Amino acid sequence: MHAVDFEKTSLAGALTTALRFSLLMLLVCGLFYSTSVTLLGGLLFPARASGSLIQRDGQVIGSVLVAQPFNSARYFHSRPSAVNHDPTATGGSNLAPSNPALRERVAADSARIQNLEGVSAHAIPVDLLAASGSGIDPHISPAAAALQAARVARARNLDSEKVHQLIALHTETPQWGLFGQPRVNVLRLNLALDAGAETDTRHD
Amino acid sequence: MFEIILIVTTALLLAWPLGRYMAAVFSGAPHVSDRLFLPLENLLYRLLGIAPTQGMDWKRYGAAFLFSNLVLGLLVFGLLLLQHRLPLNPDGIGPLSWDLALHTAISFLTNTNQQHYSGQAQLSYLSQSVVIVTLQFVTPAMALAICVAVLRGMMGGRQVDGAADNSERDLGNYYVDVVRSVVRLLMPLAAFMALLLTSQGVPSTYQGAANVALVDASVETQEQTIPLGPVAAMVAIKQLGTNGGGWYGPNSANPLENPTPLSNAIETIAIVLLPMATVFMAGYMLQRRGFALMSLAAMGLLSALCIGASVYSERLPNGAFAELATAGANMEGKEVRFGPDLSALWATFTTQTSNGSVNAMHDSLNPVAGLVTRVGMLVNAIWGGVGCGFVNFLVYVWITVFLAGLMIGRTPEIFGRKIETREITLLGALIVLPTLCILVFTAITLAVPAITGHSNPGFHGISQVFYEYTSAFANNGSGFEGLGDNTPWWNLSCVVVLLLGRYLPLVLPLMIAGSLARKRVAPVTSGSLRLDTPTFCLTLVSVILILNFLSFMPATVLGPIGEALALAQPTTIVTEVLP
Structure with missing residues (x-):
């Protein structure tokens, strides 16, 4: 012991x-x-360690990971952002489902999109009306891209079929076929549109 | 659904060998990893001026824990207060108010990581990557050390053979346990994970923010500033150490902090990896496989029920979108790359484990998922925080052993050691403590509408206040982030709740373990209560649920349950509850 x-x-x-x-x-x-x-x-x-930045003509024009605001009819639009797509002020709306302010915001956006795209409310995918968690979600769902295709094609004088092909080309499938949701990177899609437009002008 | 099963299974399969490794690390016996780690460890012991073989009884162990926290806390508070005068501040970030600096220091010292500031905007690189990262390593290591000491106590301490009856027992050396957790466990895991995350796109640089010219010339702002920094190093340990405080404001919802579904899977696994591994470790340390399996079953059952409810809830549409969009899952506050399932899984795990990081905004969750987050934090022992989660679980086990002993009319014993008046008194204090802290502070705050800072009306406004104190007491750190919480009242009242929620639930069980360790072991007979049976497991689950129902049911009715009922019956004027 x-x-x-x-x-x-x-x-x-x-x-x-x-x-x-x-x-x-x-x-x-x-x-x-x-x-x-x-x-x-x-x-x-x-490249990835320094923010996945994209350059065009020697100028940094965005990050693959960060949504940009798009307003023009010639571009696909990003998801709504509670922080105006400002990466220094990121965040969600933090509005509860029961908050009347959320209902008001969604109603206004829904009316605007119905008008812009010429569709009924029931055709609008939820992610195009819901503010993202970060405020800079770079993606939209393939359905949300498809909804905007006709308008973008009109504004750019393009065949709508061609725009749909471009969406399909830029639709990211689940990683390794296992992880995540199918999605479209808005910035990449819009840059591809711009690049296509440049090629077209050169051909003319 | 398949993805959820894949993530959970992978976490369990990794946790098993890891738990075995952890048991080996804390046994102090020679191990193959000695060649790699022993030189660094010995150097640290020399610089610390300690003899690694020197044991501590529960008083010395507890005192070392408290002293190290006191000194580290003061040091960190000073560094945060002076951040604007210190180096590594390329974006020229200004000073913090004293109450915000105090709240931030205590919040990270208690492994809570509740943030009343917005990461990239208010903290310098030094504050984030040196001060906070250090606490994110050290605090889980400290709780793990306490957990290990408690487990040793339940077996009579180290060198139990031949120890004199009723003498204080050796529960290990606190500093050795912490250093080993950091050097052999947390740091290698975090370094590996940080590189994986960088490969997915999480920034890892000391350059300042990147300035970007926007593509669409028709929008008002023509520039975007993208804050970067040594993000990956912090995110890795934030996830692994059940810390949860992210680099960016919206945490792992931010695509820079969690860029791809693969990074999301890695970060989700990291939330539960060490808490799950601790269960396996306990099985090896106690040499009781049956007890570990029973613990896994109890936690797994509760965890699975919560995940199911949360996923079901988030797949339902958000009430505010009715008739305004396609009927789809609730996407408010969520990211497209994750969708409803992975957001609900994360929300469940992060609140069960006292991690508190988020990949979707909890304020905008549907009410049932919001309730699940509260359940996870109130129970605080379904996996639980690194170290402290299993200690909380043991508290429930001790209570259940006592109740079960009374029911079958035998002296309550655990592994042959009697649970008597002293232990029950301490356990009683541990049952009352959360009720006192969370409910009293919620009530005081709601009684003075000028200080609530709630941003949503009605039942959800009450929820925001209730959530903040629950999260503080559970040392979780997530929030209903709409809350305007950077005020002196919120900062200081949360400091009190944080401290009570951290130190009492760790020190009181250590006292219990110290007292159990001294007891004479009764031989196991056919009449002894067995802890490795389904009957005990279900009794334990019932005790966990009943204790929490009794304490918190009324508060939940005023919060998420009220909100769910109001949403189902939209004519109710919810704003009359709280304007």
Whole structure:
């Protein structure tokens, strides 16, 4: 039979150990871990580590991951954003289903889209009326793209079939066939439209 | 649905070997990983000035835990307060108010990560990637250390053979346990995960924000500023350590923080990985496979019921969209790449585990899914936070053992050690504590409409207040983010709830374990209560549910249940409840 001997520590000793511990952890976790992982990530995946930016004619015109506001009839429109698609102010509407303000907003948007696309309310996919969680969701559902195809084709004087083909080309399927929802990246689709338009003009 | 099953199964399959590895790490026995980690560990012990073999009884262990928190907390509070004068601030971010700095320091010190600021806009790179990342590593490691000490206590401590009866037992060395958790477990996992996330598009750079010229010339603003930074390193440990505080305001809903469905699957698995692995670890440490299986079954049952209810709820249309769009799932506050199922799964896991990160806005969830998030946080032991979740679960187990003992008329024992007056007194305090903290503060805040800061009217407004204190007490950190919570009242009242919700639920069980450890072990007979049976499992689940129903049913009726009923009957004038 024995009783374990425990160390006798003073208050000052306990506080010193705690202080050493805190400083060491700031060094190891905060500085060593953060810097080494960040630098290694940047080294292995340079483009993705710096925000997946897209350049056109040497100018940065967006990030694949960040929705832009589109207003013109010539472009596909992004989902509604509670923060005007501002990546520095990201966030959702935080409106509860029971909040009359949500109903008002959706009603106004629904009327606007019915008018713009010339369709009835029952044809509008939910994601085109619902504000995204981030406020910068870069995607819309394939149905929401299809809804806008006729209007974009008219505004650009294009064959609507061609626009639908372009949507199909830019529809991302679930990753590895397993993860996520089918979706269309609005910025990529619009850039493809612009690129196609340029090619067409050159041919004329 | 298939995707949900795939994610949950993968998490369980990874958690099993990981739990075994964790048991080996904390046993201190020689291990193949020693060659890699031992030199760094020994260096840290030397710099700390501790002898790694020196054991601690529960008092010394608890004191070391509290002292390390006190000092680290003060240090972090100072760093946050002075962030505008310190380096690594390329975007020139200004100072925090003192109450916001205090709330932020305590919130991250308690592993809660409740954020009353908006990440990228109000914190410098130093604050985010050094100060907060450090706490995101250390705080789960601290809770895991307490959990390990409690488990050791339930077995009579280390070197139990030949220990004198009724002598204080050796529960391990606190600093060694924390250092080992960080060095051997959290850091390698987080580094690996951070690289995976960067491969999917999570920024990993020290450059400042990127300026972008917009494509459509007809919109009012012609420029976009995209904040970047060392995001991936933080997101990895945020998910793994049941922390939840993200780099960006909307957390993992932000495509920069969670760019693809694959990154979402990885981040979802990371939420539950360590809490699940802790159950397996406990099985190995206690050398009781049956007990681990019973725990998995109890948690799994509750978890599956909650996931089912949440997914069902989010597949239903949002009431506000009726007749204005195609009848589809609730997409308000959600991202297209995830859709309703993956958002509901995340919302369920993140509240069950005290993680609190989000990939969809909880304020805009349908009421049933909103209720599920509250259930997860109130129970706080379905998987639960790293370390603290299993400790909470053990509290429910001890209570159930006591009640079951009374029902069959035997002395309540767990693994041969009697649960007596001292233990029951402490357990009683642990039952009353959440009720006191959450309900009293909710009531005070609602009584003074000027300070609520709610942004939605009616039952949901009450929910917002109730949610904030629940999240603070559960050390969860998610929120109904519409709440205007950066005010002195919210910051300071949450600090009180955060502290009570962190330290008492960890220290009181440590006291119980210290006291159990000293007891003489009674031999197991045919009359002993068995903990590895379906009967005990269902009794445990019932006890968990009944305790929480009794405490929180009225508050839930005024919140999500009221909202659900009001939505089903839209003629009710809900704004009369809370304007």
